[in-house]
Each structure stands twice: as structure tokens, then as C-alpha cells.
Amino acid sequence: MMKVFEANITHQVSDFLRKKLNRTTTVETANQKMFDACGIKHFFDSEVEFEALKEIICSTENLVEEPDRDEYGDFQTNSDLATKVAKFLKQGSSDPKIIIEPTCGKGNFVIASLSTFKRIEKIFAVEIYKPYVWETKFNILQFFIDNPDARKPEIEISHFNVFDFDFKQISKEHSKEEILVIGNPPWVTNSKLSSLESGNLPTKSNFKNHSGLDAMTGKGNFDIGEYITLMMFDAFQNSNGYFAFLVKNSVIKNVVFDQKQRSYKISDLQKLTIDSKKEFNVSVEASLLYCKLNETPEFVCNEFNFYNHSKLINKFGWVQDKFVSDIERYKHSNDIDGVSPFEWRQGIKHDCSSIMELDRVNGHFVNGLQQEINLEEDLVYGVLKSSDLKQTVIDKTRKFTIITQKKVGQDTSFIKKEFPKTFNYLHKNKSQFDLRKSSIYNNKPDFSIFGIGDYSFAPYKISISGLYKNYFFNLVLPQNRKPIMLDDTCYLLGFDKLEFAAYTHILLNCDMTKEFLQAITFSDAKRTFTKDILMRIDLLKLSMQFSGLKIKDELDEINERYNLNIKLDKWDEFIKAMKPVHSQQLTLLEPVVKYKKRRT
Ligand SMILES: C[S@@+](CC[C@H](N)C(=O)[O-])C[C@H]1O[C@@H](n2cnc3c(N)ncnc32)[C@H](O)[C@@H]1O
Structure with a gap:
């Protein structure tokens, strides 16, 4: 295989071009010849380009090293998969006259369309990377050399940034x-792009309108493929036809989630899972997102296996105003879908683990840099990470951390006066804190932490790991009379009363909660559990499923196993605390706040 303009080209195509263009002198004639040969309009954008190609194909091979293309989310679809997608669409009665491929890469979907659909009149393809524009052109030429009798539609391959391209005009x-809108948009997130300092983003990159902390801490993170999918719906929802994109599963989930608000005129939404390891050699789960355009908006998506389409695997989406990952399962547990009477919180965030994560060794502490350090005990607390949340009841920690503030933004100058050893240690390592990238630390007191508040100091806690797919909650008790903290991979509820924590623990570990959580969490999400997910568990409704006797049995079991003595006598008080009575003073640490649901 040769390379021309950094694009792969077969010897056959190169010979063809040499014969066709050798004696051609003007770009207009060259473009006309190419149009006649393969339907591509403006094969050459300029005279200069035409002359350059002529020179190259008349000389010898031109080998160029592959540049780093991380920022373009470049996973080219193999031609076999592209053809299977086109055939699947044809079986589903798609027979388009116009094909749109918004990020066409080497053009495999263009070729698959040419070989599958027989009525095509026009193809519009866009690609930002010039060598791929060429490769698409060469591949089309190859197709018509191999299939001289094939119908030749008019083809426009635009070397353009998809975000600047006017699809609405088409x-x-x-x-x-x-x-038919077909393709496989880039697999890259905006945060990856910002870490690469890449500008391959739409101008309105915060297009989800996440503001402030959410945008800074990653809620505003989105996939470029998601943005391009929505761009296509914006442009083509009123056109008759079909949409089919290979995208990450997370993109499909987000598209269906946003459909509630956007109400695009799309129906028959299908997620057809592919083997991305086999097709793209990546371990990100991905599928074909398929739907019909110009239809009454639909809000659920049916899931199938792409290679064996006959059996419905799952149905997810909106059930009235609730977003659900498994509609069938949800039917059995939807009773408890509401708002938690207690506010779930994320654990502590410091982004400075080498300094802030400590082991206790023979009476002193050792940090992540293996330095021995001496600290006053006052600001040191035991801390649990996701991987520590294994036992039902936890009252010991492997790791310790320094809690520099009681609430977010609190002045930290007291440390110098009251805890000189701790201050010296922190101060000596101030440069490590100053290196923290996240803008949440900008203009905050020295050694600031996040995810801290009264709830962090509650003696009794219920915790769950956000990262693991374990539908299991722990009861966390104080360690040496000090509350245990959780890190930011975990979520927690804080209680003053052990009984309240124990009752909550029983409610949350029952089968119904498990079934409910399975019905609303997505197994391929980065975090299975988020604050939004956990806030949906209506503990009050859940408590109504339990008899006093059942709670008593469960308490007896915990008491016996962990040598505790938790009684049922505060059950009525607990129920009262969960009831939203206006005048009622909650005895819990956290009052129920007005909670706004967001995408999870
Ligand atoms: C996942 S690949 C898929 C390519 C092709 N659709 C296929 O299925 O083989 C994504 C393509 O998008 C292109 N791309 C990335 N950013 C782009 C942009 N801003 N405008 C147009 N194309 C872009 C990349 O160069 C790459 O070829």
C-alpha cells in the first residue's frame, strides 16, 4: 500500500489516477474526469492540490509516519462492520436517496452505503483530517473501478470541521x-480534549449548560460523539429517514436521558450492542444507536445484540418522569422511587493523596512518599476508600487523613496556632497542594479540602462505594470515639443516633432496594452510584414495607454478629424524622433540602 498526502492508496487507484490525469492540465478538466469516474464533486479543492497529486503519483512511494491522533477520537469502522450496519438498515426498510456521514474518516460507511443502497442520489461526507479525505476519495474511486456499472451518485467529501459545517442547509x-445519517463520530470526551489542550470542540463546549462546580468537577463532561448526535437530530429530525451511529453506550444513555427535555422527533430507538474489543480493539462498551426520523417523539430505547437481532435484551428510558435502566425490573420496585428524606453526600476530596493519605506505623504516621511524620492526633481521622467497604459493619480503618476544615472554604490559619506539627507538615508540602489542577481549589484557603461539612463529623454513617457494582451498604461506627471519614469515591448518610443508622442500614440492604437500584443504575456508567441515584430511594416508603418484627430480627442478627446492642425503641422516632411535617424539628444532622434532580 502506498501513501499519497499521508493517505493510503492502492496501486490500482494510483495507476488509474496516473492514466487519467497525466495529460490533464487544468483542475476543471481533472475534476470533471473524476466526477465522471466516481461521482465525487470537486475531487481537487484547488489547482495546487491537483498539481501536487499529479507530481506525487508520477513519482515513487511516499511513506509518512502516523501522527498522534488522540484528539480526534479516531476509531475507524472496519468495512465488514460498516457493511453489516448498512445491510441491517436495508432489512429494516431503509432505502435512502441522500446519505450523510458527518465524520467519514477513511470512508467505510460511504463505501458500505454505495454497495448496499441502490437509489442513492447524493452523498455528503465531512472529515477534518485531510489524509482521510483523500483516502475516502481513493476508496470511492477503487469502488467504481471494481464496480464500473454501479450507479454513480453525486458525492461531496468536505474537508471541514463538523462543528462548523452547515447540515441544516442540506x-x-x-x-x-x-x-440516512450514518457513521461513527469521534470517541473522545471534552475533558480528555482539554487535557490534550486540543481545540477539537464545539464553540459552546458547555452545551449541557452545567454551571459552576458541576462543570468544574466533571458533571459537564461529555463525549464529542454525543454532541454530534444531537447536532444531527437538530438538523434532520424533520427529514424522512433513518439515523444510525456507532457510539459509546454512555452516549446512548445520555441521548435517551436528554430526549425528555429535547423531544426530538425520533422513534423506534434501538441500542444494538457490538463487540467493541473485536471490532475496534478497545474495552469501551459501544453499540449502534438506531432510530427513525420525523416521527412522534419516543422516550424509551430497546436493546438488542447487533449480531443477533431477534431477542429483546432490555428496555430503558423514561417511565413518566423517571429515568430507568431496566423498565421490566422497575415495575416491581417503583413504589420506592421518590426523594430520600436524608441527604446523601459524597466523601472527602483533597487531590493530594501522597501527602494526605497516611498509614499509622508504630505510633507515628507514614505518608504516600514513605516519609515518617509526627502530627498532633486532633486533625487526623480514619478514612475509608471504596476498596475498604467490604464488611457489613466497619469500625476500623487502614488509612488516615488530615481534616483541615470543618466546612468548605473555612479559614485554615487556626492550624498554625493550634497544631504546629500538623502545620509544619502541611506547610513543608504546600507546593504539592498548589499543584492541584482542579479549579475548585483556586482562591481557596491553603490546604483546602472538599466534601466536608457537619455530616462528615456525624458519628454513625451509612456508606456505599460509587465505583463498584455492589448493591450493598455498610454501617460505619466511630473508631476510638472519633468519626470515620469516607473518601470521594464513596457516598454517605450521617446520623447522630446509632439506631437511626442501623434502621437505615437494614432498609437499604433489603431485596426491594437492590431490585430498585438495579432498575435505575447503568452497569457501564463510570460511577454506578451517584448522589442523584441514591437520592431517589424513598426511605419512608421503603420503611412501610417492613414490620417491626422483621426489623427486630435483622437487628438481632447485627447485634449478635458484631457484639452490639441496638434496640428497636427509636423506630417511631425514626419514622417521624422521615416524615415531611413542616413544623417538625428533625433530630438528624442534615435537614432535608430542596433537591434538584440532574442527569446521573
Ligand atoms: C471514530 S472515527 C470514525 C470514522 C468513520 N466515521 C468510520 O466509521 O470509520 C471518527 C472520525 O472523526 C474525525 N473527526 C474528529 N474530529 C472531527 C471534527 N471536528 N470534524 C470532522 N471530523 C472529525 C476523525 O478524524 C475520525 O476520522
């Missing part, structure tokens, strides 16, 4: 014809 011009 939908306006072809409002009467059946269209």
Missing part, C-alpha cells in the same frame, strides 16, 4: 427525499 435542500 436538510432544507433535500426535505422531500429519504435520508
Whole structure:
């Protein structure tokens, strides 16, 4: 295989071009010849390009090293998969006249469309990377060399940034014809792009309108493929036809989630799972997202296996105003879908583990840099990470941390006066704190931490790991009379009363909660559990499923196993605390706050 303009080209295509263009002198004639040969309009963008190609194909091989293309989320679809997708669409009665491939790469979906659909009149393809524009052109040429009798549609391959391309113009011009939007947009997130300092982003990169802390801490994180999917719906939802994109499963989940608000005119939404290891050699789960355009909006998505489409695997999406990962399962547990009477919190965030994560060794502490340090005990607390949440009841920690503040933003100058050893240690390592990248630390007191408040100092806690797919909650008790902290991979409820914590623990570990959580969590999410997910568990409704006797049995079991003495006598008080009575003073640490649901 040769390379021309950094694009792969077969010897056959290169010979063809040499013969066709050798004696051609103007770009207009060259473009006309290419249009006649393969339907591509403006094969050459300029005279200079035409002359350059002529020179190269008349000389010898041109080998160029592959540049780093991380920022372009470049996972080219193999031609076999592209053809299977096109055939699947054809079986589903798609027979388009207009094809749109918004990030066409080497053009495998263009070729698959040419070989599958027989009525195509126009193809519009866009690609930002010039060598791929060439490779698409060469591949089309190869297709028509191999299939001289194939119908030749008009083809426009634009070397363009998809975010600047005017797709609405195409939908306006072809409002009467059946269209097919097909492709595989880049697999890259905006945060990855910002870490690469790449500008490959739409201008409105905070397009979810996440503001402030959410945008800074990653809630505003989105996949470029998601943005391009929505761009396509914006442009083509009123066109008759179909949409089919290979995207990450997380993109499909987000698209269906946002459908509630956006109400795009799409129906028959399908997620057809592919083997991304086999097809793309990556371990990100991905699927074909398929739907019909210009239909009454639908809000649920059916899941199938792409290679064996006959059996429905799952159905997810909106059930009235609730977003659900498994609609069937949800039917059995939807009773407890509401708002938690207690506010779930994320654990402590410091982004400075080498200094802040400590082991206790023979009476002193050792940090992540293996330095021995001496600290006053006052600000040191035991801390649990996700991987520590294994036992039902936990009252010991492997690790310790320094709690520099009682609430977010608190002045930290007291440390110098009251705890000189701790201050010296922190101060000596101030540069490590100053290196923290996240902008949440900007203009905050020295050694600031996040995820801290009264709830952190509650003696009794219920915890769960956000990262693991364990539908299991722990009861966390004080260690040497000091509350145990959790890190930011965990979520917690804090209680003053051991009984309240124990009752909550029983409610949360029952089968119904498990079934409910399985019905609303997505197994391929980065975090299975988030604050939004946990806030949906209506503990009050859940408590109504339990008799006093059942709670008593469960308490007896915990008491016996962990040598505790928790009684049922505060059950009525607990129920009262969960009831939203306006005048009632909650005895819990955290009052129920007005809680706004967001995407999970
Ligand atoms: C996942 S690949 C898929 C390519 C092709 N659709 C396929 O299925 O083989 C994504 C493609 O998007 C292109 N791309 C990335 N950012 C782009 C942008 N801003 N505008 C147009 N194309 C872009 C990449 O160069 C790459 O070819």
C-alpha cells in the first residue's frame, strides 16, 4: 500500500489516477474526469492540490509516519462492520436517496452505503483530517473501478470541521427525499480534549449548560460523539429517514436521558450492542444507536445484540418522569422511587493523596512518599476508600487523613496556632497542594479540602462505594470515639443516633432496594452510584414495607454478629424524622433540602 498526502492508496487507484490525469492540465478538466469516474464533486479543492497529486503519483512511494491522533477520537469502522450496519438498515426498510456521514474518516460507511443502497442520489461526507479525505476519495474511486456499472451518485467529501459545517442547509435542500445519517463520530470526551489542550470542540463546549462546580468537577463532561448526535437530530429530525451511529453506550444513555427535555422527533430507538474489543480493539462498551426520523417523539430505547437481532435484551428510558435502566425490573420496585428524606453526600476530596493519605506505623504516621511524620492526633481521622467497604459493619480503618476544615472554604490559619506539627507538615508540602489542577481549589484557603461539612463529623454513617457494582451498604461506627471519614469515591448518610443508622442500614440492604437500584443504575456508567441515584430511594416508603418484627430480627442478627446492642425503641422516632411535617424539628444532622434532580 502506498501513501499519497499521508493517505493510503492502492496501486490500482494510483495507476488509474496516473492514466487519467497525466495529460490533464487544468483542475476543471481533472475534476470533471473524476466526477465522471466516481461521482465525487470537486475531487481537487484547488489547482495546487491537483498539481501536487499529479507530481506525487508520477513519482515513487511516499511513506509518512502516523501522527498522534488522540484528539480526534479516531476509531475507524472496519468495512465488514460498516457493511453489516448498512445491510441491517436495508432489512429494516431503509432505502435512502441522500446519505450523510458527518465524520467519514477513511470512508467505510460511504463505501458500505454505495454497495448496499441502490437509489442513492447524493452523498455528503465531512472529515477534518485531510489524509482521510483523500483516502475516502481513493476508496470511492477503487469502488467504481471494481464496480464500473454501479450507479454513480453525486458525492461531496468536505474537508471541514463538523462543528462548523452547515447540515441544516442540506436538510432544507433535500426535505422531500429519504435520508440516512450514518457513521461513527469521534470517541473522545471534552475533558480528555482539554487535557490534550486540543481545540477539537464545539464553540459552546458547555452545551449541557452545567454551571459552576458541576462543570468544574466533571458533571459537564461529555463525549464529542454525543454532541454530534444531537447536532444531527437538530438538523434532520424533520427529514424522512433513518439515523444510525456507532457510539459509546454512555452516549446512548445520555441521548435517551436528554430526549425528555429535547423531544426530538425520533422513534423506534434501538441500542444494538457490538463487540467493541473485536471490532475496534478497545474495552469501551459501544453499540449502534438506531432510530427513525420525523416521527412522534419516543422516550424509551430497546436493546438488542447487533449480531443477533431477534431477542429483546432490555428496555430503558423514561417511565413518566423517571429515568430507568431496566423498565421490566422497575415495575416491581417503583413504589420506592421518590426523594430520600436524608441527604446523601459524597466523601472527602483533597487531590493530594501522597501527602494526605497516611498509614499509622508504630505510633507515628507514614505518608504516600514513605516519609515518617509526627502530627498532633486532633486533625487526623480514619478514612475509608471504596476498596475498604467490604464488611457489613466497619469500625476500623487502614488509612488516615488530615481534616483541615470543618466546612468548605473555612479559614485554615487556626492550624498554625493550634497544631504546629500538623502545620509544619502541611506547610513543608504546600507546593504539592498548589499543584492541584482542579479549579475548585483556586482562591481557596491553603490546604483546602472538599466534601466536608457537619455530616462528615456525624458519628454513625451509612456508606456505599460509587465505583463498584455492589448493591450493598455498610454501617460505619466511630473508631476510638472519633468519626470515620469516607473518601470521594464513596457516598454517605450521617446520623447522630446509632439506631437511626442501623434502621437505615437494614432498609437499604433489603431485596426491594437492590431490585430498585438495579432498575435505575447503568452497569457501564463510570460511577454506578451517584448522589442523584441514591437520592431517589424513598426511605419512608421503603420503611412501610417492613414490620417491626422483621426489623427486630435483622437487628438481632447485627447485634449478635458484631457484639452490639441496638434496640428497636427509636423506630417511631425514626419514622417521624422521615416524615415531611413542616413544623417538625428533625433530630438528624442534615435537614432535608430542596433537591434538584440532574442527569446521573
Ligand atoms: C471514530 S472515527 C470514525 C470514522 C468513520 N466515521 C468510520 O466509521 O470509520 C471518527 C472520525 O472523526 C474525525 N473527526 C474528529 N474530529 C472531527 C471534527 N471536528 N470534524 C470532522 N471530523 C472529525 C476523525 O478524524 C475520525 O476520522
